Amino acid sequence: MADKKIRILIAKPGLDGHDRGAKVIARTLRDAGYEVIYTGLRQSPEQIVAAAISEDVDAIGISVLSGAHGYLFPRIIELLKEQNATDILLFGGGIIPDDDIPALKEAGVAEIFTPGAPLADITNFLSSRYAS
Amino acid sequence: MPHKEQPDFQDLLARGQEGDRRAIGRMISRVEASGVADHVMMQQLWAHIGRARVVGITGPPGAGKSTMTDRMVKYWRKKDYRVGVIAVDPSSPFTGGAILGDRVRMNDLALDTGVYIRSMSTRGQLGGLSLACSGAVSVLDACGYDPILIETVGVGQSEVAVMNVADLVLVVSVPGLGDDIQAIKAGILEIGDVFAVNKADLPGADRTARELHIMLSMNPELSADLPPILMLSAEQNKGVEELCESVEERFSLMQNSQELIMRRNRRLEKELMAYIQNRLYKQVLSPALANDSFESNVEAFRTNKRNPYTWAENILKQIQIEGSTP
Numbered sequence: 259m260a261d262k263k264i265r266i267l268i269a270k271p272g273l274d275g276h277d278r279g280a281k282v283i284a285r286t287l288r289d290a291g292y293e294v295i296y297t298g299l300r301q302s303p304e305q306i307v308a309a310a311i312s313e314d315v316d317a318i319g320i321s322v323l324s325g326a327h328g329y330l331f332p333r334i335i336e337l338l339k340e341q342n343a344t345d346i347l348l349f350g351g352g353i354i355p356d357d358d359i360p361a362l363k364e365a366g367v368a369e370i371f372t373p374g375a376p377l378a379d380i381t382n383f384l385s386s387r388y389a390s
Numbered sequence: 391m392p393h394k395e396q397p398d399f400q401d402l403l404a405r406g407q408e409g410d411r412r413a414i415g416r417m418i419s420r421v422e423a424s425g426v427a428d429h430v431m432m433q434q435l436w437a438h439i440g441r442a443r444v445v446g447i448t449g450p451p452g453a454g455k456s457t458m459t460d461r462m463v464k465y466w467r468k469k470d471y472r473v474g475v476i477a478v479d480p481s482s483p484f485t486g487g488a489i490l491g492d493r494v495r496m497n498d499l500a501l502d503t504g505v506y507i508r509s510m511s512t513r514g515q516l517g518g519l520s521l522a523c524s525g526a527v528s529v530l531d532a533c534g535y536d537p538i539l540i541e542t543v544g545v546g547q548s549e550v551a552v553m554n555v556a557d558l559v560l561v562v563s564v565p566g567l568g569d570d571i572q573a574i575k576a577g578i579l580e581i582g583d584v585f586a587v588n589k590a591d592l593p594g595a596d597r598t599a600r601e602l603h604i605m606l607s608m609n610p611e612l613s614a615d616l617p618p619i620l621m622l623s624a625e626q627n628k629g630v631e632e633l634c635e636s637v638e639e640r641f642s643l644m645q646n647s648q649e650l651i652m653r654r655n656r657r658l659e660k661e662l663m664a665y666i667q668n669r670l671y672k673q674v675l676s677p678a679l680a681n682d683s684f685e686s687n688v689e690a691f692r693t694n695k696r697n698p699y700t701w702a703e704n705i706l707k708q709i710q711i712e713g714s715t716p
Contacts, residue, residue, distance in 0.1 A: 314415030
């Protein structure tokens with residue numbers, strides 16, 4: 259059972275159609291050796307969680323630029339709880355005011371990366387979680 | 391570090407057979423982690439498999455395989471089949487990482503509980519599939535999915551591994567790949583049971599179909615029973631129904647002619663050989679190499695202090711393949 263690969267679902271929930279950031283993250287994680295399941299734009303939290311469960315991922319990363327983070331993150335956490343799947347880590351990034359971050363973490367989001375965060379912060383965060 | 395509990399495989403199988411997609415996901419991850427389904431898994435799966443029709447979908451990158459897969463799933467869903475999908479994308483030869491993007495074209499299937507989609511990376515395999523693919527098919531088969539669609543990576547000319555996992559192979563081409571359909575003419579042209587010319591709304595589609603027809607007609611073995619060539623536009627959902635009907639028809643033909651049984655026997659043989667090779671490598675060869683590895687000797691080989699073939703023979707001696715003269 260040596261070859262356990264870490265699988266990460268990258269998705270873009272909600273209605274804003276700007277997925278450049280999500281693609282950069284997907285590419286970065288690929289280069290760091292992760293298997294990235296990229297599901298693309300305009301995903302509902304229900305679709306994201308259903309895909310994460312079928313794909314048996316270790317983590318979900320979402321990008322939110324629309325200002326709907328206060329709904330989308332907690333909703334995904336809630337759905338993961340319903341599915342008894344809280345071992346799946348949720349992290350994300352986007353335009354999220356610093357003041358909103360504590361509440362998201364309180365809700366169960368593992369980490370939030372805001373604009374300007376170096377890509378290495380994200381890979382370091384993941385490698386500290388999944389050190390082999 | 392998040393902790394995943396490890397329920398036993400039998401448990402997972404029972405849950406998977408009730409449609410629990412999390413359990414199915416876990417089983418496939420276990421298959422992937424050990425390379426191929428191990429004997430403990432296969433002994434449990436064995437009694438439950440052999441019912442699913444397994445369709446391989448292969449063709450060059452960008453031919454529309456994912457979109458076609460999405461539309462074909464919808465066709466069989468309308469007929470109330472529970473459909474399994476395994477979508478394979480390449481892994482990086484340098485980092486082992488991968489971007490698995492086939493779901494982008496299948497997003498509205500995510501909430502359909504009658505569909506299970508799994509993205510897999512090739513994990514270094516070169517034949518267009520991953521090693522674990524056939525184990526994943528067994529898991530889905532045992533959980534009652536039928537048909538099971540396997541979408542290969544975008545292939546060139548020689549990635550034919552899908553024929554060892556699927557019952558029937560659908561080769562997808564598109565207009566504009568070159569005069570003589572260069573991209574598919576050699577290896578993969580020979581493994582198609584059904585051919586699809588996707589993006590048939592684009593100029594040149596008729597010619598692509600015609601050239602396929604000419605090439606297939608030149609094979610004397612096929613002359614009596616030429617594989618169907620269908621034109622469609624998956625994006626516009628035109629011609630998908632006819633394509634799926636054609637696939638179903640091929641299946642009944644294969645069933646009636648015993649061809650399906652022959653193919654499945656061949657598949658099983660390949661699977662067992664792969665299983666034995668995998669175990670031999672892991673349990674016999676790997677430990678021997680761990681004691682006396684290539685890496686630790688490479689400098690000695692280069693400077694002529696040790697002969698690499700003497701080293702190779704020593705390894706073989708250790709695993710008791712002595713005096714082997716191939």
